[in-house]
Amino acid sequence: xxxxxxxxxxxxxxxxxxxxxxxxxxxxxxxxxxxxxxxxxxxxxxxxxxxxxxxxxxxxxxxxxxxxxxxxxxxxxxxxxxxxxxxxxxxxxxxxxxxxxxxxxxxxxxxxxxxxxxxxxxxxxxxxxxxxxxxxxxxxxxxxxxxxxxxxxxxxxxxxxxxxxxxxxxxxxxxxxxxxxxxxxxxxxxxxxxxxxxxxxxxxxxxxxxxxxxxxxxxxxxxxxxxxxxxxxxxxxxxxxxxxxxxxxxxxxxxxxxxxxxxxxxxxxxxxxxxxxxxxxxxxxxxxxxxxxxxxxxxxxxxxxxxxxxxxxx
Ligand code: GLN
Numbered sequence: 001x002x003x004x005x006x007x008x009x010x011x012x013x014x015x016x017x018x019x020x021x022x023x024x025x026x027x028x029x030x031x032x033x034x035x036x037x038x039x040x041x042x043x044x045x046x047x048x049x050x051x052x053x054x055x056x057x058x059x060x061x062x063x064x065x066x067x068x069x070x071x072x073x074x075x076x077x078x079x080x081x082x083x084x085x086x087x088x089x090x091x092x093x094x095x096x097x098x099x100x101x102x103x104x105x106x107x108x109x110x111x112x113x114x115x116x117x118x119x120x121x122x123x124x125x126x127x128x129x130x131x132x133x134x135x136x137x138x139x140x141x142x143x144x145x146x147x148x149x150x151x152x153x154x155x156x157x158x159x160x161x162x163x164x165x166x167x168x169x170x171x172x173x174x175x176x177x178x179x180x181x182x183x184x185x186x187x188x189x190x191x192x193x194x195x196x197x198x199x200x201x202x203x204x205x206x207x208x209x210x211x212x213x214x215x216x217x218x219x220x221x222x223x224x225x226x227x228x229x230x231x232x233x234x235x236x237x238x239x240x241x242x243x244x245x246x247x248x249x250x251x252x253x254x255x256x257x258x259x260x261x262x263x264x265x266x267x268x269x270x271x272x273x274x275x276x277x278x279x280x281x282x283x284x285x286x287x288x289x290x291x292x293x294x295x296x297x298x299x300x301x302x303x304x305x306x307x308x309x310x311x312x313x314x
Contacts, residue, residue: 006056013058015307016048019300020060029287029295032267037165041067041269041286047207048300051215052279055224063207067284068162070266071103071292073148073200074125075239076213080147081119081131082235093131093185094124096241103249103292104172106179114183118246120264122197123176123185129197130180130187137192144200150230151213153223156203162268163202170198205270207284214272214280240274248298251291258302260311271297275310 024046033039047063082090095117099108104122109115116124134140149155177190186193205213216223217239221231231239243262248255255263261273261281269286271294281304285296305311 006054008050008052008056008058012050012308015304016050016058016060018307019048019303020046022303023296023299024061026296026299027287029289031269031286032288032292035162035166035169035267037162038068038268038286043286045269045284045286046296047284048304049207049211049282050279050304051211053215053219053224053277055215057211059208062284065284066159066204066206067270067286068159068201068266068268069203069205069210069270070201070268071120071125072210072264072266072270072272073203074120074128075217075243075264075272076148076151077125077128077132077144077200078119078242079151079231079235079239080143081128082238083232084133085131087235087238090119090128090131090238093187094119094127096238096245098246098250098252100250104176106176109176109179109183114180114185116180116185119242120246121249122173123180126173126177126193126197127180127185127187129200130193134188137196140188140192140196141199144196147230148200148203148213150226150228151216151223152205152209153212153226154209156205156209158199158202159204160202162204163199166198166202167195170194173197201266207270207282210270210272210284211280211282214274214282217274218276218278218280240276243274248293249291251289251293255293255298259298259305260313261301261305263301265293265297267292269294269297271301273301273305275312278310281305281310
């Protein structure tokens with residue numbers, strides 16, 4: 001069912017504006033530089049959005065700036081694959097446990113005989129892409145694109161500059177893709193999968209898109225703006241489990257301690273938090289901490305969680 005957005009409470013608008021003001025002058029962290037394009041995105045950009053399950057929302061800052069979705073894409077590809085194969089297959093072929101290592105760790109793969117452990121490290125994300133039932137790279141991509149568009153409620157596009165930058169510098173991910181194949185966890189051609197994965201990371205989204213994509217998860221799998229179901233209701237909890245345990249890589253525990261919500265970050269500077277049944281929070285600020293998570297994005301989410309009493313642990 002399509003909701004008619006109501007007006008957001010003034011305390012929500014105030015909290016979003018306050019979060020922006022408080023943290024805008026925080027200059028900690030650094031843009032990702034291993035993907036050359038990302039190093040050049042203006043570091044001062046900062047946007048915060050919150051959207052409730054009725055579609056009402058409040059935003060502040062650079063919420064219309066299009067940035068690379070990067071690892072947050074892994075959430076939405078997972079949604080599609082869960083709809084195709086179901087949670088049991090996903091758990092046995094990939095898993096739902098932290099690796100305790102950085103998102104692009106080869107050591108983690110070696111330690112677990114090639115099992116990626118979760119779909120949010122690069123290895124697990126590529127294994128997830130390989131599970132999509134498709135005979136060609138184009139068909140694989142079409143599934144991904146249709147899913148992202150349904151979540152966002154509009155047609156998203158790939159930032160070709162990001163894609164080219166990343167495709168020219170993704171030798172490490174290509175290595176991971178071949179390793180996965182050698183261990184039997186890659187279910188399509190490794191180079192096709194790595195390329196489709198690189199393309200999904202290069203999709204351009206705004207903070208407004210991200211919060212819309214996230215609120216569909218808060219809303220039981222239905223995008224409240226279009227009224228369309230974008231993932232089966234039974235697959236929402238598995239997605240939120242993965243976000244709870246693995247959303248911010250090897251510092252997910254720190255995040256959960258402070259924010260108390262399932263989250264997901266990307267090296268493009270985006271970050272998403274989901275409050276089941278209530279709302280989603282999205283933030284965008286390019287400088288990252290050492291684990292690869294937006295510094296200001298985490299602070300904004302923590303502030304909103306605390307101020308609006310959104311933590312699942314309270
Ligand atoms: N495209 C990036 C990579 O594969 C995504 C990583 C991320 O956002 N953590 O390295």
